[in-house]
Amino acid sequence: MKKVIIILIILTFACLTFAEDIGLIQKSMIMSTLWQTTSAEYRALAYQAYNIARLRLDEDLKIKRTKKRAIIVDADETVLNNTAFEIRTIVDGAQYYGDFDNWVKSAEGKAIPGSVDFLNYAFENGCDIYYISNRKLSHIEGTLKNLKALGFPQAEESHILLKDNTSNKGIRRDQVAEDHFIVMLIGDNLIDFEDIFRHKNIEERYSSVDNIRDEFGKRFIILPNPMYGEWEKTLYGGTRQISENEKENKLWEHLNSNK
Ligand SMILES: [Mg+2]
Numbered sequence: 420m421k422k423v424i425i426i427l428i429i430l431t432f433a434c435l436t437f438a439e440d441i442g443l444i445q446k447s448m449i450m451s452t453l454w455q456t457t458s459a460e461y462r463a464l465a466y467q468a469y470n471i472a473r474l475r476l477d478e479d480l481k482i483k484r485t486k487k488r489a490i491i492v493d494a495d496e497t498v499l500n501n502t503a504f505e506i507r508t509i510v511d512g513a514q515y516y517g518d519f520d521n522w523v524k525s526a527e528g529k530a531i532p533g534s535v536d537f538l539n540y541a542f543e544n545g546c547d548i549y550y551i552s553n554r555k556l557s558h559i560e561g562t563l564k565n566l567k568a569l570g571f572p573q574a575e576e577s578h579i580l581l582k583d584n585t586s587n588k589g590i591r592r593d594q595v596a597e598d599h600f601i602v603m604l605i606g607d608n609l610i611d612f613e614d615i616f617r618h619k620n621i622e623e624r625y626s627s628v629d630n631i632r633d634e635f636g637k638r639f640i641i642l643p644n645p646m647y648g649e650w651e652k653t654l655y656g657g658t659r660q661i662s663e664n665e666k667e668n669k670l671w672e673h674l675n676s677n678k
Pocket of ligand 1 (some may be wrong): 493494495496497606607
């Protein structure tokens with residue numbers, strides 16, 4: 420009995436130390452990742468995005484187009500759910516550089532709710548599906564395997580356009596647009612839609628969104644991602660290449676300037 424009590428005390432202290440030791444970034448990752456992983460609200464939003472996409476596609480199918488239709492989707496957190504990897508970064512200290520390669524190879528990503536059904540519907544209705552992702556070229560095999568296993572249409576090399584020498588997706592979008600009419604783009608990050616959102620500060624991102632407000636829910640379908648993305652990089656002044664301390668300071672600055 421004594422032993423059990425001692426173990427319990429040690430465990431309690433270990434938990435308390437962990438809770439106190441984790442910084443602001445880690446704390447925010449826990450809640451955002453749990454929200455994306457466990458909340459039914461997240462699922463509902465994903466269904467909402469793909470339901471709207473279907474509505475917009477049905478509208479477009481009534482119009483005669485001379486070019487073949489295409490739908491462009493991003494991969495991560497748009498069709499592939501990587502929350503298990505994000506959880507590993509919190510619980511096991513997995514690092515994006517290195518461990519994400521293994522995660523991609525494992526092809527264990529789950530499908531974002533609504534995505535497989537919608538993209539198969541679009542494909543059956545004559546659309547070409549293109550997956551434009553900033554995963555590295557070396558991720559092609561794992562990405563293909565994952566998309567295929569989940570039943571996504573056109574999971575083939577010519578339809579998966581990964582990051583070559585630039586994260587600028589405009590070049591790859593233009594490539595698709597050469598011989599397609601792009602009905603819509605689906606993503607979780609504003610740079611999945613237009614390059615005007617690259618390298619902007621918070622105010623500029625706001626006004627860029629305001630300027631094209633009518634496109635959202637029409638040609639641009641956006642999914643939520645509170646775990647990472649351009650929005651989060653923007654908090655750090657547009658780069659993640661600063662120390663954890665500097666990052667925390669930036670977060671406090673944003674909190675204090677918005678209260
Ligand atoms: Mg994404």
